[in-house]
Amino acid sequence: MHAPGTAGWVGRPMRRREDRALVTGRGRFVDDLAVAGVLHMALTRSPHAHARIRSLDASAARRMPGVVAVITPEDLGPIGPVPLMRLAPGTVIPEYPLLAAGIVRAQGVPVAAVVAESSYIATDAAERIGVDYEPLGGVADPDGALAAGAPQVVEASRDNRALAVAWRHGDPDRAFREAAHRVTLTVQQQRLCGVPLEPRGALARWDADTGELTVWTSTQAPFRIRSSLARMLGLDEARVRVIAPDVGGGFGVKGGPYREEVLVAWVARRLGRPVKWVSTRAEDLLTTNHGRGGRSTGELALDADGRITGLRARIRQPLGSSLAVTVGGTPQNHGRCLPGSYLVEHVDIESVGVFTTTPPVGAYRGAGRPEAAFLIERLVDEAARSLRLDPVELRRRNLIPRERFPFKTATGQVYDSGDYAGLLDGTLATAGYASLRRAQTARREQGEVVGVGVAVYVEPSGLGWESGLVRVEQTGAVLAVTGSSAHGQGHETTFAQIVADELGVAPEAVTVRHGDTLGAPQGIGTFGSRSVALGGSALALASRDVREKARGLAASLLEAGAGDVVAVDGGFGVVGAPGRVVSWARVAEFAYRGAGLPPGAEPGLEATRFFSPEGEVWSAGAFVVSVRVDRDTGTVTPERIVWVDDAGTIVNPLLADGQLEGSLAQGWGQVMMEAAVLDRDGHLLSGTLMDYAVPRADDVPHAEIGHAHTPSPRNPLGAKGIGEAGTIGIPPAMVNAVVDALSPFGVTHLDMPLTPEKVWRALSATR
Numbered sequence: 001m002h003a004p005g006t007a008g009w010v011g012r013p014m015r016r017r018e019d020r021a022l023v024t025g026r027g028r029f030v031d032d033l034a035v036a037g038v039l040h041m042a043l044t045r046s047p048h049a050h051a052r053i054r055s056l057d058a059s060a061a062r063r064m065p066g067v068v069a070v071i072t073p074e075d076l077g078p079i080g081p082v083p084l085m086r087l088a089p090g091t092v093i094p095e096y097p098l099l100a101a102g103i104v105r106a107q108g109v110p111v112a113a114v115v116a117e118s119s120y121i122a123t124d125a126a127e128r129i130g131v132d133y134e135p136l137g138g139v140a141d142p143d144g145a146l147a148a149g150a151p152q153v154v155e156a157s158r159d160n161r162a163l164a165v166a167w168r169h170g171d172p173d174r175a176f177r178e179a180a181h182r183v184t185l186t187v188q189q190q191r192l193c194g195v196p197l198e199p200r201g202a203l204a205r206w207d208a209d210t211g212e213l214t215v216w217t218s219t220q221a222p223f224r225i226r227s228s229l230a231r232m233l234g235l236d237e238a239r240v241r242v243i244a245p246d247v248g249g250g251f252g253v254k255g256g257p258y259r260e261e262v263l264v265a266w267v268a269r270r271l272g273r274p275v276k277w278v279s280t281r282a283e284d285l286l287t288t289n290h291g292r293g294g295r296s297t298g299e300l301a302l303d304a305d306g307r308i309t310g311l312r313a314r315i316r317q318p319l320g321s322s323l324a325v326t327v328g329g330t331p332q333n334h335g336r337c338l339p340g341s342y343l344v345e346h347v348d349i350e351s352v353g354v355f356t357t358t359p360p361v362g363a364y365r366g367a368g369r370p371e372a373a374f375l376i377e378r379l380v381d382e383a384a385r386s387l388r389l390d391p392v393e394l395r396r397r398n399l400i401p402r403e404r405f406p407f408k409t410a411t412g413q414v415y416d417s418g419d420y421a422g423l424l425d426g427t428l429a430t431a432g433y434a435s436l437r438r439a440q441t442a443r444r445e446q447g448e449v450v451g452v453g454v455a456v457y458v459e460p461s462g463l464g465w466e467s468g469l470v471r472v473e474q475t476g477a478v479l480a481v482t483g484s485s486a487h488g489q490g491h492e493t494t495f496a497q498i499v500a501d502e503l504g505v506a507p508e509a510v511t512v513r514h515g516d517t518l519g520a521p522q523g524i525g526t527f528g529s530r531s532v533a534l535g536g537s538a539l540a541l542a543s544r545d546v547r548e549k550a551r552g553l554a555a556s557l558l559e560a561g562a563g564d565v566v567a568v569d570g571g572f573g574v575v576g577a578p579g580r581v582v583s584w585a586r587v588a589e590f591a592y593r594g595a596g597l598p599p600g601a602e603p604g605l606e607a608t609r610f611f612s613p614e615g616e617v618w619s620a621g622a623f624v625v626s627v628r629v630d631r632d633t634g635t636v637t638p639e640r641i642v643w644v645d646d647a648g649t650i651v652n653p654l655l656a657d658g659q660l661e662g663s664l665a666q667g668w669g670q671v672m673m674e675a676a677v678l679d680r681d682g683h684l685l686s687g688t689l690m691d692y693a694v695p696r697a698d699d700v701p702h703a704e705i706g707h708a709h710t711p712s713p714r715n716p717l718g719a720k721g722i723g724e725a726g727t728i729g730i731p732p733a734m735v736n737a738v739v740d741a742l743s744p745f746g747v748t749h750l751d752m753p754l755t756p757e758k759v760w761r762a763l764s765a766t767r
Contacts, residue, residue: 008501009498009501009507010497010649010651011650011651011652013653013654014507014655015654017492017493018492018493022246027246028245029198029218029245029246029247029248030202030217030245030276030278031198031201031276033216033245035203035205035274036274037273038273038274038275039267039273039274039275040115040118040121040122040277041114041122041267041275042113042116042119042125042126042277043110043114043126043263043277043283044110044112044113044126044127044129044131045107045108045110045111045283045286045287046100046106046107046108046131046133048107048683049107049138049358049681049683050103050136050138050153050357050681051103051104051133052103053100053102053103053111053132053134054133054134055130056129056131057131058070058072058129058130060129061126061128061129064116064125064128066116066117066118066121067115067122067125068115068116068271069267069270070112070114070115070125070129071099071112071114071115072099072112073099073100073101073111076098079098079232079262079266080231080233080234081095081232082096082228082232082257082262082323083224083227083228083231083325084323084325084327085255086326087163087327088163088164088165088328088331088353090163091328092156092157092162092163092355094154094157094355095154095155095156095322098110098259098262098266099111099113103136104133105153105154105322106320106321106358106360107286107358107682107683108287109321109322112126112129113126113263114129115267115271119278136151138151138358138680138681138682138683139151139356139357139681139682140356140358140680140681141295141318141356142295142317142318142352143316145160145318145354145356146159153355153356154321157355160355160356161353161354161355162319162355163319163328164351164352164353165332165335165351166335166349166350167335167348167349167411168347168349169411169412170345170346170410172310172311172346173348174346175310176299176310176312178309179303179309179310180304181301181303181304181383181387182300182302183302183386184297184298184299185298185299185378185379185382186295186296187295187296187298187374187375187378188751189295189296189371190292190293190670190675190676190751190752191291191293191361192290192291192293192364192669192674192675193253193284193285193290193291193674194249194250194254194291194364194365195284195285195692195694196218196250196251196253196254197249198218198247198248198249199278199281199288200218200254200256200260200278200279201217201276201279202215202216202260202264202276203216203217203275204265204267204268204269204274204275205268206265206268206269206272208272210239212239212241213233213235213240213268213269214243215240215242215243216244216245217242217243218244218245218487219242219244219254219255219256219257219485219525220244220252220254220255220485221255221524221526221527222242222243222244222485222516222523223483223517223522224257224325225257226241226242228257228325229242229262232257232262233262233265233269240517241516243515243516243517244485244487244515247485247515248487248488249488251365252326252365252366252367252527253288253289253291254487255289255324255362255527258287258288260277281688281689282687286684286687287359288359289360289363290358290359290360290361290362291330291361291362291364292330292364292371293361293676294315294316294317294331294334295316296313296315296316296334296375298312298375298376298378300379301346306384306387306393306394306397307343307397308342308343309344309345310344310345310346310347311338311339311344311347311348311349312347314349314350314352315335315349315350315352315371316352317330317331317334317351317353317354318356318358319353319356319361320356320358321356321358326363326367326527327360327362329363329367329368330363330368331352331368332351332368333366333368333369333371333372334372335350335351335368335372335411336372336412336413337369337372337373337411337413337460338372338375338411339376339409339410339413340376340377340458341418341457341458342395342399343398343399343400343404344398344409346410347410347411349411356682357682358682363527365663365666365723365724365727366724366728367528367724369458369459369460369724369728370667370724370727370728370731373457373458373729377456377736378735378736378749381454381732381736381739381740382749385743385748391454391736392424392428392454395456396421396424399424399456400415400418402418402419405417405418413616414615414616415618416616416617416712416713416714417710417711417713418458418620418710419646422708423644423646424454424456426706426708427642427644427706428454430642430704430706431624431642436452436624436640437452440626444744448628449763450629450639451627451629451736451737451738451742451743452624452625452740453627453732453734453735453737453738453740454622454623454624454733454736455622455623456621456623457621457623457729458619458620459529459620459621459720459722459728460617460618460619461616461617461618461619461721462530462534462613462712462714462715462720462721464524464530464534465524465611466531466534466535466538466610466611467520467535467609467611468481468482468483468521468538468540468608468609468611469482469520469542469606469607470503470539470545470546470606470607472503472546472550472584472587472588472606474592475585475588476585476586476587476588477509478499478503478505478509478510478584479511479513480499480511480513481512481519481520481521482495482520482523482531482539483514483520483521483523483524483538484514484523484526484530484534484535485526489526489655491514491531492512492514493507493652494531494536494651494652494655495510495536495539496510496511496512497651497652498532498536498539498540498651498717499512502539502540502543503543503546503567504568504570504571521610523535528721528724532719532721533613533712533715533721534613537611537613537715537716537717538609538610539609540716541609542607542608542609543607546606547567549591549601549605549607550584550588550605552598552601553591553598553601553605554572556590556596557582557586557587557590558574558582560574568581570583570584571584571586571587572587587605591603591604591605592604592605611715613714613715615714616714617715617721618720619645619646620646621725622729623733624642625638625641625734625737626639626640626737627738627741629738629741629759629763632760633760634760634761634763635759636734636759638734641702641703641704642703642706643664643705643726643729644705645660645707645708645722645725645729646707646708646709647707647722647725648709648711648712648717648719648720649709649718649719650707651719656707656722657705659725660705660725661700661703661726662723662726663724663726663727663728665695665700666726667727667728667730668699668701668730668734669695670727670731670753671731671734671752671753672734672752672753672755673694673699673753674753675692735749735750742759742762742763745763746766
């Protein structure tokens with residue numbers, strides 16, 4: 001045990017305490033939950049991306065043995081709209097029916113629900129519902145949706161524009177007019193599916209005697225689900241309880257709420273029996289929010305010395321035909337993060353969200369940050385090629401100097417702290433960049449196709465606020481309750497380390513609870529790499545409040561002045577009197593006894609804090625990648641990946657590296673293989689894991705990971721986010737490396753994924 005202020009638990013690489021149940025098959029996910037009398041729900045979904053519903057016949061399904069109810073749109077009645085997050089002013093909000101009536105605007109939209117005694121009966125009955133559709137023309141591409149004569153996707157928007165956000169600063173027109181060099185590039189981000197280990201699922205139970213609704217759901221944000229259900233169904237929020245049991249991955253796509261969570265709650269209340277719905281993998285790939293998918297055109301203006309003077313960008317982001325709850329994140333982050341790590345004075349950026357006859361697009365690990373980093377890093381590489389400069393040299397000339405922090409960008413973002421040149425130099429030194437370039441020259445002379453790529457990125461995180469409750473029980477045991485809700489990050493371990501450090505106890509003495517709205521302070525949830533910076537800080541502050549109260553009680557027990565009492569391992573002692581010590585258990589027993597407390601002291605030993613910082617925290621990092629390309633097959637092989645990330649204070653280095661490795665795997669999937677392919681109208685063509693390729697463990701390369709530390713001044717821990725770093729940094733680094741390898745063949749850009757066929761065709765086109 002370690003006293004506060006000494007070398008304690010924060011910073012130690014401790015193994016995750018929550019893993020034993022998970023790795024031994026004793027985890028409890030939504031589909032594992034057994035509730036007496038549970039019914040099962042299945043949905044009849046539209047096979048069309050855009051169609052008129054001529055008729056719906058549910059008679060055959062209703063006659064099937066074991067079917068308890070068939071729900072059609074007419075049965076539902078009025079239901080409130082889904083609350084949305086971070087909307088841009090003027091956002092067009094279309095209707096969001098739980099079951100579509102009259103017209104469907106995306107493949108997979110449900111038109112009827114079947115509730116039965118088993119999931120098999122429900123699925124069979126859902127397939128027996130006859131629906132007569134009149135197919136209509138659709139549009140999957142945002143440029144196509146904005147074109148004259150495109151099919152109108154939703155009634156509320158004639159031109160298919162859903163939202164627009166713009167950033168204009170300085171005099172960009174003059175910057176481009178007077179530029180010595182200008183470079184332009186258009187990049188296409190492919191659509192991605194989140195593919196969590198566990199698809200979405202929900203179980204609802206209504207208690208008619210108490211008027212209380214309990215919902216178990218695989219979500220990242222239990223409090224958001226609770227408030228949304230209460231608003232949409234007209235319930236007292238205090239009588240709605242939402243529980244996130246073990247959650248098999250979220251990555252932003254489990255932000256919710258989705259139609260199904262609202263439907264199971266509505267049906268459970270109507271039927272008076274518990275109702276469960278668990279997505280199939282095919283349903284998950286089709287109906288869970290997709291990510292990425294945007295198309296952007298960027299332009300840099302540079303002076304004769306290679307310094308960036310201006311940045312223009314036009315971003316078109318597909319949103320689907322209904323808005324995901326997290327719809328605002330990607331278009332806004334894509335634009336506001338575009339200056340990246342560089343000094344850019346003049347900007348003209350517009351980001352437009354577009355309705356398409358497709359599944360909705362929302363937050364997915366990074367949510368606009370990877371898109372912004374990809375565009376600016378590709379532009380910088382293209383500028384270096386145009387100016388015949390080494391891409392590292394061009395970056396050095398334009399990185400924000402350390403002495404300029406806190407730094408306000410031309411898009412209005414305030415970077416709290418950082419040392420971008422130091423990050424880059426450290427990564428280059430570890431990689432032996434000069435040696436890599438010399439080796440590249442020699443190998444090219446031998447006929448090899450090899451390249452080196454560099455990327456520098458920023459990662460904003462810690463948006464909003466979070467809550468924490470800390471209580472020392474009568475026995476001295478410590479309970480910590482967080483409003484943040486884990487879906488695989490290891491909160492129980494990390495938060496125990498933070499609380500243990502603040503109280504001077506062992507992490508084993510701290511029980512961490514999360515994911516249940518009952519008895520917890522209001523919280524926001526887990527997304528956007530916010531948990532340690534916000535949730536951890538709230539717990540740290542609550543722990544300090546508890547410690548200070550306990551110190552006063554300890555002073556009374558020790559018959560010493562409060563100023564002479566200090567925290568020691570496991571309790572409190574008196575300065576200059578090593579033998580005078582009182583344990584946490586003794587202080588807690590005194591606190592709850594109530595009698596004999598110092599004047600003004602209240603019984604109990606707990607505190608709740610809500611932490612809301614003055615602004616976001618900004619992590620950063622740098623990559624150096626070397627690759628080899630096979631001339632005959634187009635196969636790209638990474639030979640070395642060197643990566644340094646700066647997330648400020650690291651609470652648990654082992655878990656931090658796990659987050660980086662995980663984000664690297666998902667970033668690698670985008671770079672090399674993943675793509676949710678749609679046809680022109682918006683039908684998903686890669687709707688199974690036979691068609692949608694995700695990286696296996698042996699597909700993901702080894703990265704040499706290092707850490708830099710510039711603590712943030714915006715929270716008491718000095719922590720920054722780390723969860724999205726790999727998805728932000730590895731795509732531009734890899735594409736820069738492959739384009740560098742193919743540059744002798746006249747290739748100047750490739751969009752992801754870098755499949756062997758795509759690379760082979762690029763090579764073949766120049767032979």
